[in-house]
Amino acid sequence: MKVALFIPCYIDLIYPNVGIATLELLEKLGVEVTVPLQQTCCGQPMANEGDQKHSVRTETQFCENFKDLDFDYIVGPAGSCVKHVKFHMDAIPQTDTVTQIRHKTIELVEFIHDVLKVKDFPWADFQHTVAIHNSCSSIRGLHVASRFEWQEPYFNKTEDLLKQVSGVKIETIDRPEECCGFGGTFCVTDEAVSAKMGQDKVADYTKHEVEYVVSPDMSCLMHQEGIAKREKSNLKFVHIAQVLNNGPF
Numbered sequence: 001m002k003v004a005l006f007i008p009c010y011i012d013l014i015y016p017n018v019g020i021a022t023l024e025l026l027e028k029l030g031v032e033v034t035v036p037l038q039q040t041c042c043g044q045p046m047a048n049e050g051d052q053k054h055s056v057r058t059e060t061q062f063c064e065n066f067k068d069l070d071f072d073y074i075v076g077p078a079g080s081c082v083k084h085v086k087f088h089m090d091a092i093p094q095t096d097t098v099t100q101i102r103h104k105t106i107e108l109v110e111f112i113h114d115v116l117k118v119k120d121f122p123w124a125d126f127q128h129t130v131a132i133h134n135s136c137s138s139i140r141g142l143h144v145a146s147r148f149e150w151q152e153p154y155f156n157k158t159e160d161l162l163k164q165v166s167g168v169k170i171e172t173i174d175r176p177e178e179c180c181g182f183g184g185t186f187c188v189t190d191e192a193v194s195a196k197m198g199q200d201k202v203a204d205y206t207k208h209e210v211e212y213v214v215s216p217d218m219s220c221l222m223h224q225e226g227i228a229k230r231e232k233s234n235l236k237f238v239h240i241a242q243v244l245n246n247g248p249f
Contacts, residue, residue, distance in 0.1 A: 001116070002032045004066055006076035006085075006105065008219075009041040015218050017248045018239040022077045022108060025245035028123065029116055036065035044084035047091065048184050055091035063092070066101050073115065074105040077241050079138030079217045080184065082107040087141065108241060109144050109216045113157040120164055124246040127167035131210040132158050133201070133224070135217035136179050144216065148177045158216055158240060165243055173204040182223035198227040205235055212236045214243055 003026065007019045026033050043058035062085070066074050076082045085105045092098060112118050134156070138144045145159075146152040162168050181187060181197025201224055205213060213235060215221050221237040228235045242249055 001030070001073075002034070002071040003073045003075045003111075004068075004071050005033050005035045006042075006066070006074050006081070007035070007039060008076065008078045008081040009039075010222070011078065011218055012039070014222065015239070018077055018218055018241055020248055021239065021241040021245040022075075025112075025241050026075065028245065029112070029118060031116075034071060039065050042081050042085055043089060043091065044081055045184060047084060047088055052091040059089050059092045062089070063098050063101055067097050069097070069100055069104075072104070073111060074101065075108055075111050076105065077108040077216065077239060078219065079107050079109075079135050079142055079144065080219060083137040083141035107138065107142050107144065107216065109138070109157050109161060110142060112244070113144075113161060118161070118164070121161075121244050121246075124165045124244055125167050126165050126212075126243050126246075128211045129169045129171050129209065130162065130212045130214045130243075131171050131173050131205050131208065132156065132162065132176065133180065133213055133215040133217070133220055134158055134177070135215065135220045136183070138216055139177060145177075158214075161240065161244060162214060168243070171208045171210050173208050173210070175200075175204060180220045180224050182220045184219070187223060194223070195227065198224050199231075202228050202231060202233060202235065206233065210235065212238055214238055214240050216240050 041058045043055040046055040134145045145156040180201045181194040187194035225237040
């Protein structure tokens with residue numbers, strides 16, 4: 001299996017350990033990984049605001065980085081960014097190369113759960129009580145977990161993987177599917193609503209005596225972590241790649 005690693009800009013700049021954990025994890029799972037070094041932004045922030053004009057440059061740059069199609073998948077540890085590439089990266093001409101890039105792009109949890117079908121992480125040990133936060137993009141866009149408003153049969157790919165890690169105790173909070181309020185530019189344009197939604201999530205974790213919040217989306221955790229710090233909470237927030245890889249934290 002050969003993959004290209006897609007590291008979103010905010011992970012590169014703010015959470016580099018998540019990128020390192022993703023690379024190390026894929027290599028432990030026997031995957032041959034290429035990391036294009038000229039990656040920038042995939043264009044999601046501009047596209048979310050309807051700014052197709054300024055999405056063009058970032059989407060073009062993304063495709064320039066991944067136009068070498070000598071790999072099976074483009075794997076990214078961020079549901080919202082992967083969702084943009086797969087379903088909304090349409091500010092640029094949809095050439096055969098662009099179409100193939102979009103088709104080959106897959107989120108990390110999906111890749112490990114559905115493609116590699118990994119059932120064991122013998123090197124990982126995480127002796128903590130955790131809550132899972134699957135982002136709205138991961139649930140409603142990529143379908144990594146069942147959508148409660150659709151009344152679907154329950155499934156949760158993130159949970160399936162974490163259950164294979166020694167020491168992990170998963171605590172189910174009252175409203176696990178609820179949006180945390182980040183929503184990319186939503187947290188800027190609707191600051192008060194965004195903050196209150198995040199405060200509700202932190203209160204839910206605190207009520208259930210959670211130690212760590214684990215998610216496939218560091219952007220949501222960035223929002224919730226900021227709120228938790230302002231509230232002097234002891235909650236900790238980590239990407240699932242860090243847990244499955246056993247660090248770095």
